Amino acid sequence: MIDLVAFDMDGTVLDSESRLAASAVQAIAELIARGVPTASVSGRSIRRSQEPFSGDPELARALYVGGYNGAVVVGPDTGAGRAVLHEERLDETVFVHLAEFGRAEELNLIYCLCEKTDAGVVEEYRHVGPVDHLEVLGGPGFVLDGDLYERCLSGELAPPPKIMLVVEPDRRAELIAGIEAICGDRVYTSWAIPDRVEVMRRGVDKGVAIRALAEQVGGTLDGVLAIGDADNDLPMLRAAGVGVLMGNAKQEVKNAVSGQGIRIGPTFAEDGFAQIVKKYVLDH
Numbered sequence: 001m002i003d004l005v006a007f008d009m010d011g012t013v014l015d016s017e018s019r020l021a022a023s024a025v026q027a028i029a030e031l032i033a034r035g036v037p038t039a040s041v042s043g044r045s046i047r048r049s050q051e052p053f054s055g056d057p058e059l060a061r062a063l064y065v066g067g068y069n070g071a072v073v074v075g076p077d078t079g080a081g082r083a084v085l086h087e088e089r090l091d092e093t094v095f096v097h098l099a100e101f102g103r104a105e106e107l108n109l110i111y112c113l114c115e116k117t118d119a120g121v122v123e124e125y126r127h128v129g130p131v132d133h134l135e136v137l138g139g140p141g142f143v144l145d146g147d148l149y150e151r152c153l154s155g156e157l158a159p160p161p162k163i164m165l166v167v168e169p170d171r172r173a174e175l176i177a178g179i180e181a182i183c184g185d186r187v188y189t190s191w192a193i194p195d196r197v198e199v200m201r202r203g204v205d206k207g208v209a210i211r212a213l214a215e216q217v218g219g220t221l222d223g224v225l226a227i228g229d230a231d232n233d234l235p236m237l238r239a240a241g242v243g244v245l246m247g248n249a250k251q252e253v254k255n256a257v258s259g260q261g262i263r264i265g266p267t268f269a270e271d272g273f274a275q276i277v278k279k280y281v282l283d284h
Contacts, residue, residue: 003218003224004214006213007039008206008230010193031277032059041210044067044068045068045141046072047123049067070200070207071162071204072114075216081120082121086208087161089160090161091186096153107166107175113126124141127142127144128145128146129144161200163199166195169194207236221241223241224241227273234253238260246267246273247264248272
């Protein structure tokens with residue numbers, strides 16, 4: 001029996017233009033109607049996780065949301081805002097080392113601001129260089145800040161749940177090696193899109209998010225159906241009782257799960273998310 005459905009967004013329920021697949025909306029609505037706790041778990045902020053659902057606000061409010069690759073998890077919107085169920089931030093010393101490294105390498109740093117206030121969760125993506133050329137980035141919530149490195153190193157900006165460093169895809173492995181050389185095992189690095197590396201506190205990943213969510217809804221990891229398509233989804237697919245990788249995942253991601261018991265599902269173009277939910281939940 002499935003106690004919780006957790007899904008990635010980009011490439012799983014969203015197309016390359018961040019548009020929700022109609023079949024995915026229908027499947028999520030049916031899960032909610034049946035009382036199955038359902039969560040989006042992505043590298044996006046909480047705010048940007050909700051934007052694609054702007055046409056169906058009731059559905060958006062009913063979802064649990066895991067953001068920043070699992071560093072922040074919030075509950076449904078009950079009318080009094082969303083309760084923060086789980087939160088982890090980069091270590092202060094590590095954050096300073098990362099900012100020094102990024103500045104020395106002249107990298108475009110994206111600082112993921114996320115603060116809980118009396119008015120709710122306040123979020124911004126602050127970046128030191130342009131991001132309009134990047135895949136699925138830009139628009140509302142993005143703030144160009146040429147002094148960002150100085151703000152990070154002076155202590156004006158506290159350690160966030162996640163930072164991103166922009167890099168050419170063919171230099172990604174080199175950048176990750178550089179981060180690991182200065183931070184050791186104190187960070188977790190991942191990538192959902194080839195042109196940037198995401199850095200979180202060690203132990204933070206989407207697997208952590210679904211553990212927190214399963215505990216919140218009174219279920220077990222064995223009762224979780226997790227669906228995703230990218231490298232940063234693998235921790236939750238491995239942790240879930242049923243982990244399904246979308247058929248449109250990059251070949252290197254498919255190769256990474258070979259022999260691990262993770263299923264390969266249909267592609268996004270084949271309404272893969274809806275088919276997977278139907279197979280493992282709705283048809284039972």
